[in-house]
Amino acid sequence: xxxxxxxxxxxxTEANARGRIVDLAGIVLYEFNRPFRFDGVDPxxxxxxxxxxxxxHLIEQAPAVHAPITGxxxxxxxxxxxxxxxxxxxxxxxxxxxxxxxxxxxxxPVIAENDANASxxxxxxxxxxxxxxxxIALVLGTGIGAGIASEGRIHRGFRSAAGEVGYxxxxxxxxxxxxxxxxxxxxxxxxxxxxxxxxTRPHVDRxxxxxxxxxxxxxxxxxxxxxxxxxxxxxxxxxxxxxISVVLxxxxxxxxxxxxxxxxxxxxxxxxxxxxxxxSPPRLAASSLRFDAxxxxxxxxxxxxxxxxxxxx
Numbered sequence: 417x418x419x420x421x422x423x424x425x426x427x428x429t430e431a432n433a434r435g436r437i438v439d440l441a442g443i444v445l446y447e448f449n450r451p452f453r454f455d456g457v458d459p460x461x462x463x464x465x466x467x468x469x470x471x472x473h474l475i476e477q478a479p480a481v482h483a484p485i486t487g488x489x490x491x492x493x494x495x496x497x498x499x500x501x502x503x504x505x506x507x508x509x510x511x512x513x514x515x516x517x518x519x520x521x522x523x524x525p526v527i528a529e530n531d532a533n534a535s536x537x538x539x540x541x542x543x544x545x546x547x548x549x550x551x552i553a554l555v556l557g558t559g560i561g562a563g564i565a566s567e568g569r570i571h572r573g574f575r576s577a578a579g580e581v582g583y584x585x586x587x588x589x590x591x592x593x594x595x596x597x598x599x600x601x602x603x604x605x606x607x608x609x610x611x612x613x614x615x616t617r618p619h620v621d622r623x624x625x626x627x628x629x630x631x632x633x634x635x636x637x638x639x640x641x642x643x644x645x646x647x648x649x650x651x652x653x654x655x656x657x658x659x660i661s662v663v664l665x666x667x668x669x670x671x672x673x674x675x676x677x678x679x680x681x682x683x684x685x686x687x688x689x690x691x692x693x694x695x696s697p698p699r700l701a702a703s704s705l706r707f708d709a710x711x712x713x714x715x716x717x718x719x720x721x722x723x724x725x726x727x728x729x
Contacts, residue, residue: 422483423722424474424524425715426467426490427531430506430558430623433463433470437481438715440722445481448473460508464517471518487725488518488526489718491534491710493558497576499528505597506558506623527721531555531710532579533570535672535703536563538713543705544670552666552698553709554581554657555673558623559602562660581656601656608649611641625674632678650682654689662694672703679703 420439427434437446450470454462471488478485492514494504499515501507515526536545536553545551550566562579564571572578583599585591590600598606602624609627612634628649634642657669675682679702690697705712 420483421486423718424485424488425711425718426470427711428467428492433467434711435470435474436711437474437478437483439483440719445483446477463507475522487718487722488524489714490528491531491714493531495577496528496530527718529714529717532561532563534713535709536565537570537716538705538709539670539703540565541716542712544701544703545668548667550666551668551670552660553670553672556628556675557625557673560605560624581660584656584659605652608645628674629677650685654686657686658690658694661698666698668699668701670701670703672709676703676706
């Protein structure tokens with residue numbers, strides 16, 4: 417057992433919250449997954465209640481691993497700025513002061529971060545972008561987003577909205593519409609995957625990532641419609657990669673989230689679409705942390721904050 421201090425790292429998705437107790441050397445001491453319970457409860461409230469229950473559970477477990485928790489890091493889908501989730505369509509949250517809520521509940525310092533930013537930070541320190549000068553993590557999950565890291569720092573942009581690549585415009589026809597919860601590029605990608613959305617549950621699973629995996633499974637059976645949809649899907653993803661590459665010129669784009677199961681194929685599909693079309697195409701790489709990327713990254717950010725606080729005392 418560790419006798420050192422620790423942090424709590426939390427990764428929130430549309431369906432569950434996953435938590436870890438991690439000591440300040442980065443060693444995982446405990447892990448727990450909390451599926452959200454939606455029966456008879458407003459979904460946004462159910463997710464917040466689930467996050468709070470998970471954090472309570474982690475703090476209760478800390479004495480058993482002999483590592484007092486000194487801070488909390490939480491990674492969330494959506495725009496997260498200065499501790500506020502300003503917009504997270506996946507969670508149905510708007511202007512939720514998640515850091516303040518957790519700080520008031522626990523008395524601990526809290527860092528809240530967009531999950532794509534947390535993912536690129538994890539890959540930058542421990543994964544497929546390690547040793548690179550600049551990197552982007554392109555995350556396929558409930559929607560699509562990008563985390564940007566350069567020279568050891570996350571680039572968040574104005575109001576922490578950098579990396580919202582789902583809002584890239586796809587053509588001049590985009591100017592005839594307005595986009596609120598989902599952007600033009602994300603809508604186009606979701607439309608390609610619509611036949612593979614799971615509608616068998618009471619709560620329709622509209623996440624892009626699971627639909628992508630179901631589509632690819634049918635491609636493997638020889639389904640012609642799925643193969644055509646695959647080609648259109650990767651066309652749209654390549655346009656996203658091209659746009660962020662010519663503006664930011666990253667040395668590597670890490671394909672994360674639902675790309676993991678088909679990582680080699682995804683790298684091949686996107687590489688051949690970019691070569692000869694943009695200057696200096698980045699290296700494309702599969703995430704080596706896979707579904708641990710966001711929780712690893714937010715853990716490292718919380719550890720860095722905890723160490724800074726120690727030095728200031």
